[in-house]
Each structure stands twice: as structure tokens, then as C-alpha cells.
Amino acid sequence: MKKIFPLAVLLTALSTACLAADDTEKWYEYDHLYFHAGTYIHYSSSKDHDGPNLFGALEAQKSNDWLYGLALFDNSFGQFSQYLYGGKTWHFPDDWENFHFKLTAGVIHGYKEPWDDKIPFNSSNGWAPGVIPSLGYKKNGFGGDIIFLGNSALLFTVGMDF
Known part of the structure; x- marks a missing residue:
């Protein structure tokens, strides 16, 4: 398990390199910021679940998606x-744009x-790679997403550009 941290660093480096797919843009340049916040619900309840189910994220979104x-x-x-x-991000075509x-x-x-075994490939110091899909809707700078958290939960967020 201790070998997972380098894998996580490599995964992040590869995703960052992909952000600069267009040679005219630098990876850190972005079109706008998007803030979204929400809450998640578990597929099944457990007495071990503790605390508020709150989430917040800030994304730098580029014009090339x-x-x-x-x-x-x-x-x-x-x-x-x-x-x-x-x-x-991939947009749906035509009327579903x-x-x-x-x-x-x-x-x-x-x-x-004692919860380090709750996500796959987690190292003993709490680092793990993650791949997370979502479906959403966004219009005029406001959006909402349903984010799929593996076999554990669904995360519902609302957000806005600024």
C-alpha cells in the first residue's frame, strides 16, 4: 500500500498535463472559476457515518472544457x-447542450x-488516487451536478461561475 502515493502523484501529473492539450494555453490559464457546494447521501446507512455531509469545491474551467x-x-x-x-467536461449535443x-x-x-480501508488503494498516510464521474446541467453560469462516489454515495451540488 505504501507504493500507492507515487501512483497518485503520477495520476495527478498526467491529468494536469492533459489540461494543457492546446499548445497555445498554459495549464494554469482558465476561462472562469466555478464554485459548487452540496451534500451527499449514502446508498446504505451505517452507524459509523459521522458528521455533516457537506462538500465545497472551486474549479478553474478552461474554454476547451x-x-x-x-x-x-x-x-x-x-x-x-x-x-x-x-x-x-463533455457536453451533450443539440437540444441537450x-x-x-x-x-x-x-x-x-x-x-x-480506522477508516483507511474505505476507499480503494488508500495508503497508510491517507492518500489515494480517485476517478470521479458526474452528470450535470449548466446554463447562464448556474449549474447542478449529480456526482457518483463509487459504490458508497451520491453527491448533489449546485454552483455558479464567477
């Missing part, structure tokens, strides 16, 4: 956690003992 961001949340077990990620599919990849930190 690549993005990068940082999410802050208390995990299901009341531990402060973070997700540093890069990703891409305001709907999108988003896929992000990065590193998750914060799942520590």
Missing part, C-alpha cells in the same frame, strides 16, 4: 478530507485509521 480544482469536505466518518483533481458529463481524476487525502 478541461478543468482543475480542489474539493474540501468531511468524509463519511467525520474526517476532514480533500480532493485535488483535473478533468474534462446544457447537459454534460464530467470525469475528474486526482488524489484524495483524509481517509485515515
Whole structure:
């Protein structure tokens, strides 16, 4: 398990490199910021679930639909956690153009003992790679997403550009 941290760093580096797919843009340049916040619900209840199910994230979104961001949340077990990620958004065609599919990849930190086995590939110091898909709707700078958190939960967010 201690070998997972380099894998997580490599995964983040690869996603960041993809953000600069257009040679005329630098990876850190972005079109606008998008803030979204929400709450999650578990597929099944557990007496181990603790604390508020609150989530907040700030994304830098690029005109070529690549993005990068940082999410802050208390995990299901009341531990402060973070997700540093890069990703891409794909828009649905024609009459569905305001709907999108988003896929992000990065590193998750914060799942520590005794809950360190609750996410795959978690290292003993609380770092794990993450790949997270979502479906959403966005129009005139306001949006909402349903984010699929593996076989554990659904995260519902609302957000806005600024």
C-alpha cells in the first residue's frame, strides 16, 4: 500500500498535463472559476457515518472544457478530507447542450485509521488516487451536478461561475 502515493502523484501529473492539450494555453490559464457546494447521501446507512455531509469545491474551467480544482469536505466518518483533481467536461449535443458529463481524476487525502480501508488503494498516510464521474446541467453560469462516489454515495451540488 505504501507504493500507492507515487501512483497518485503520477495520476495527478498526467491529468494536469492533459489540461494543457492546446499548445497555445498554459495549464494554469482558465476561462472562469466555478464554485459548487452540496451534500451527499449514502446508498446504505451505517452507524459509523459521522458528521455533516457537506462538500465545497472551486474549479478553474478552461474554454476547451478541461478543468482543475480542489474539493474540501468531511468524509463519511467525520474526517476532514480533500480532493485535488483535473478533468474534462463533455457536453451533450443539440437540444441537450446544457447537459454534460464530467470525469475528474486526482488524489484524495483524509481517509485515515480506522477508516483507511474505505476507499480503494488508500495508503497508510491517507492518500489515494480517485476517478470521479458526474452528470450535470449548466446554463447562464448556474449549474447542478449529480456526482457518483463509487459504490458508497451520491453527491448533489449546485454552483455558479464567477
